[in-house]
Amino acid sequence: MSSTAASPTPFVPAEIKHGSLKNERRWAMIGAYIALAVFVLFFMIPPFHMLMTSLKSSAEIADLSGNPWIVRSPTLSNYWELLTQGNYMIHFRNSVIVTVCTVLISMIISTMAAFALARMKFWGSATLATGVFLTYLVPETLLFIPMFQIVGSLGLYNNLWAMVLIFPTLTVPFCTWIMIGYFASIPKELDEAALIDGASHIQMLLKIFIPVALPGILAAMIFAFTVSWAAFIYPIAFLVSSDQMVLTVGIVSDLIRADTFQWGKIMAGALMAALPPLLVYAFLMDYYIAGLTAGATKG
Amino acid sequence: MAQVTLRKVVKAYEGGVQAVKGIDLDIADHEFVVLVGPSGCGKSTTLRMIAGLEEISDGEIAIGGRVVNDVPPRDRDIAMVFQNYALYPHMTVAENMAFGLMLRKFPKDEIKRRVDNAARILDITPLLARKPKALSGGQRQRVAMGRAIVRDPKVFLFDEPLSNLDAKLRVQMRTEIKKVQQAVHTTTIYVTHDQVEAMTLADRVVVMNNGVIEQVGPPQELYHNPKTRFVAGFIGSPAMNFIPGRLENGSGALRVHLPGDIVLNVPESRTARYAALAGKEVIFGLRPEHLTEEKNLERPGFARFPATPEVTEPMGMETLVHFKMNGAEICGRVDPNAPAHPGQPLAMAADLNNMHILDPQSGRVL
Ligand SMILES: Nc1ncnc2c1ncn2[C@@H]1O[C@H](COP(=O)(O)OP(=O)(O)OP(=O)(O)O)[C@@H](O)[C@H]1O
Ligand SMILES: [Mg+2]
Numbered sequence: 001m002s003s004t005a006a007s008p009t010p011f012v013p014a015e016i017k018h019g020s021l022k023n024e025r026r027w028a029m030i031g032a033y034i035a036l037a038v039f040v041l042f043f044m045i046p047p048f049h050m051l052m053t054s055l056k057s058s059a060e061i062a063d064l065s066g067n068p069w070i071v072r073s074p075t076l077s078n079y080w081e082l083l084t085q086g087n088y089m090i091h092f093r094n095s096v097i098v099t100v101c102t103v104l105i106s107m108i109i110s111t112m113a114a115f116a117l118a119r120m121k122f123w124g125s126a127t128l129a130t131g132v133f134l135t136y137l138v139p140e141t142l143l144f145i146p147m148f149q150i151v152g153s154l155g156l157y158n159n160l161w162a163m164v165l166i167f168p169t170l171t172v173p174f175c176t177w178i179m180i181g182y183f184a185s186i187p188k189e190l191d192e193a194a195l196i197d198g199a200s201h202i203q204m205l206l207k208i209f210i211p212v213a214l215p216g217i218l219a220a221m222i223f224a225f226t227v228s229w230a231a232f233i234y235p236i237a238f239l240v241s242s243d244q245m246v247l248t249v250g251i252v253s254d255l256i257r258a259d260t261f262q263w264g265k266i267m268a269g270a271l272m273a274a275l276p277p278l279l280v281y282a283f284l285m286d287y288y289i290a291g292l293t294a295g296a297t298k299g
Numbered sequence: 300m301a302q303v304t305l306r307k308v309v310k311a312y313e314g315g316v317q318a319v320k321g322i323d324l325d326i327a328d329h330e331f332v333v334l335v336g337p338s339g340c341g342k343s344t345t346l347r348m349i350a351g352l353e354e355i356s357d358g359e360i361a362i363g364g365r366v367v368n369d370v371p372p373r374d375r376d377i378a379m380v381f382q383n384y385a386l387y388p389h390m391t392v393a394e395n396m397a398f399g400l401m402l403r404k405f406p407k408d409e410i411k412r413r414v415d416n417a418a419r420i421l422d423i424t425p426l427l428a429r430k431p432k433a434l435s436g437g438q439r440q441r442v443a444m445g446r447a448i449v450r451d452p453k454v455f456l457f458d459e460p461l462s463n464l465d466a467k468l469r470v471q472m473r474t475e476i477k478k479v480q481q482a483v484h485t486t487t488i489y490v491t492h493d494q495v496e497a498m499t500l501a502d503r504v505v506v507m508n509n510g511v512i513e514q515v516g517p518p519q520e521l522y523h524n525p526k527t528r529f530v531a532g533f534i535g536s537p538a539m540n541f542i543p544g545r546l547e548n549g550s551g552a553l554r555v556h557l558p559g560d561i562v563l564n565v566p567e568s569r570t571a572r573y574a575a576l577a578g579k580e581v582i583f584g585l586r587p588e589h590l591t592e593e594k595n596l597e598r599p600g601f602a603r604f605p606a607t608p609e610v611t612e613p614m615g616m617e618t619l620v621h622f623k624m625n626g627a628e629i630c631g632r633v634d635p636n637a638p639a640h641p642g643q644p645l646a647m648a649a650d651l652n653n654m655h656i657l658d659p660q661s662g663r664v665l
Contacts (some may be wrong), residue, residue, distance in 0.1 A: 009483075106309075148610065187383055187385060189381040189382075189383055189385035190385050192350075192379070192381070192385070193354050193379065193381060193446075194383040194387070194398070195351075195352070195371070195372045195373055196350060196351075196372045196373065196375075196377060196378065196379050197373070197378075197398050197399035197402060197446070197450070198373040198399050198402040199373065199402055200402050203402065207398075208387055211389045212387070212388060212389060241434070
C-alpha cells in the first residue's frame with residue numbers, strides 16, 4: 001500500500017477524472033433514451049393506426065382525402081357489430097378453449113418431462129434433453145403433411161380439437177427446454193430436504209419444487225400461450241367452417257370477402273384479440289422477473 | 300434416539316468411481332460422531348447413504364437396529380442440515396420448520412409448541428414470520444437446524460453446516476450446535492473437512508481418506524496416538540513434522556539420527572517399543588508444540604534441537620518458526636519472547652516423550 005502511494009507515477013487530478021466519467025455517463029443515458037424513444041415510436045405506430053382505423057366508419061375509411069392518422073367522427077360501431085353480430089365471439093371462444101387446453105397440456109407434460117430430465121440422471125437423459133430441443137428446430141411446414149394425415153385419419157379435420165392435439169407438439173419441446181434450464185438452477189438439496197422431511201416425490205413436486213420453479217414455469221407458460229393464441233398456419237389449413245375457426249383465421253376469413261376488406265372491423269377484431277396476451281403478460285411479468293429462489297441457500 | 304451401524308458399506312458411482320470402499324462403523328445412541336477428511340474422501344457420500352439420498356452399492360446400513368438399505372429417506376426418521384441450508388424459499392421460517400410435521404399430520408397445537416420451543420432454543424423467535432431471503436447467513440443456518448430439531452428424529456445428519464459462514468460466526472455456531480446436541484441428546488453424524496471442528500465437537504472422530512476409514516477414536520486419542528501418517532498429519536494444526544532419519548543402537552542407548560547431524564536419545568519409556576527397529580530407516584514424527592525454545596533440558600526425554608528459522612510468524616501467544624531439514628518442512632512453536640529471527644540460529648528443544656516413529660513404506664505409526 002505505502003509503496004504505491006509513494007511511487008512517482010504522474011498524478012492525475014481526481015476532479016477531471018470524475019468529471020469525464022460523469023459526462024460519459026450522461027451521454028450514455030441520453031443515447032439510451034433516444035434509442036428507446038425511436039424504438040417505442042416504431043413499435044407503437046402500427047397499433048395506433050389500427051386503433052384510429054377501428055374507430056372510423058367504412059365511409060370515412062374509404063374517403064382518402066383526409067389525414068389517415070386522425071378520426072373525424074369516431075364511432076364504436078365496428079366493435080359493437082363484432083360483439084353482437086357474426087361469428088367473432090365464437091372465434092374468440094374457440095381461441096380461448098384451444099389456448100387454455102394447449103397451455104394446460106403443455107405445462108403438465110413439459111413440467112414433468114423437464115423435472116425428469118433435469119433431476120433424474122438416467123441412461124441417455126442428456127441425449128434425450130438435446131433431442132427434445134432438436135425437435136423444436138424441425139420447421140412447422142415440414143410437419144404439415146404428416147400432421148394432416150394424422151388429423152384426417154382421426155376424423156378431426158375441420159374440428160377445433162385438432163388444434164388442441166397439434167399445438168402441444170409445437171410448444172412442449174421448447175417449454176421443456178426452457179424449464180430444464182431453469183430447474184437445473186434450483187439447488188438439488190431443496191428436493192432432498194423435502195424428501196427427508198417426509199414428503200413423497202409427488203408432495204415434493206407439488207409443495208416445494210413447483211412453487212420454487214414458478215418463474216421458469218411461467219416463462220414457459222407465456223411461450224405456450226403466445227404460440228397457441230397466435231398460431232395461423234395450422235388453423236388456416238385444418239379449419240374450414242366458420243364455427244370451428246379460431247380468431248387468427250376467423251378474422252381474415254369472415255371479414256374479408258373476395259376483395260372486400262372490412263378494414264374497420266378487421267382492426268377492431270385484431271385489437272381485441274391482442275387484449276388477452278396483453279393481460280397475461282401484465283399479470284405474469286411480475287412473477288416472471290422476480291426470482292423466487294432468493295434465500296433458499298447461502299445467497 | 301438410535302444407534303447407527305454401517306457394515307462393509309460400498310458406494311460405486313456410475314463410471315466406476317468407488318467413493319466409499321467398504322467401511323464399518325458403529326455409532327452409539329446419543330453419540331456425536333464427526334466424519335472428517337480431505338475433499339473428495341467420501342464423507343458426504345457416506346452421510347448421504349445414511350440419509351437414503353444415495354443408494355448403497357454393497358453392504359448394510361442399520362438405524363436403530365432396522366436395516367434401512369431399501370427404506371426411502373422419509374421413513375428413516377432422520378433430519379439433515381445441508382451445507383447450503385436448503386430452506387424452502389416460498390415459506391416463512393415457521394412454515395419451514397413446520398413442514399415436516401405437517402406432512403406427518405401432527406396436530407396444529409403440537410406443531411406450534413414444537414416450533415416455538417425450537418425457535419426459543421435457537422433464539423430465532425422474532426424471525427418466525429420472515430421469509431428466508433430476509434435472513435442473514437447465520438440466521439438461515441439456525442433455521443435449518445430448527446427444521447431438524449422440531450422433528451425430534453432418531454438421527455441428525457450435518458453436511459458441513461458451517462462452511463459457508465465467516466470465521467467468527469463459525470466458531471459461535473459450533474458452540475451452538477454442541478449446546479443443542481447436549482440439550483436434545485440426539486445421535487448426531489456430522490461431516491466436516493475442518494479438523495478443529497471435528498476435535499471440538501466430537502465424542503468420537505472418524506478420519507476418512509480415499510473412501511476408507513483411517514482411524515476412529517475420541518479426539519484426544521487421535522491426537523496423541525494416531526495410527527497412520529495420514530491421521531498424524533491431518534489432525535492438529537500446524538501439522539505434525541515428519542523428518543526422515545535412522546534409528547541406531549549406540550553405546551547402550553537407542554538414538555534417532557536426523558539430517559544435520561542431530562542425534563536424539565530415545566527416552567527410556569520408548570526404548571522397548573522401538574528396540575526392534577534399530578538400524579532401520581524411519582520417519583521421525585514430532586508435533587510443533589513439542590519443538591520449542593530451549594527449556595526443560597534437565598528433564599528426561601528433552602533434547603537440544605538447533606535450527607535456523609527461515610520464516611517466523613508471531614501469533615501473539617506464541618511464535619511459529621519454520622525451517623527446512625533435508626527438504627522436509629519443519630514447524631516449531633516457541634515462546635513469543637524467544638530470540639527467533641529469520642536467518643539467525645535458534646537454540647531449540649525437542650520433547651521426545653511425545654515423539655512418534657513411522658514406517659516410511661506403510662505409513663503406519665510404530
Ligand atoms: N454423483 C457422482 N458421480 C460420480 N462421482 C461422484 C459423485 N458424487 C461424488 N463423486 C465422487 O465421489 C468421491 C467422494 O465424494 P464426496 O462428495 O463424498 O466427497 P467429500 O468427502 O464430501 O468431499 P468434500 O469435502 O469436497 O465435500 C469424489 O471423488 C467425487 O468425485
Ligand atoms: Mg462433501
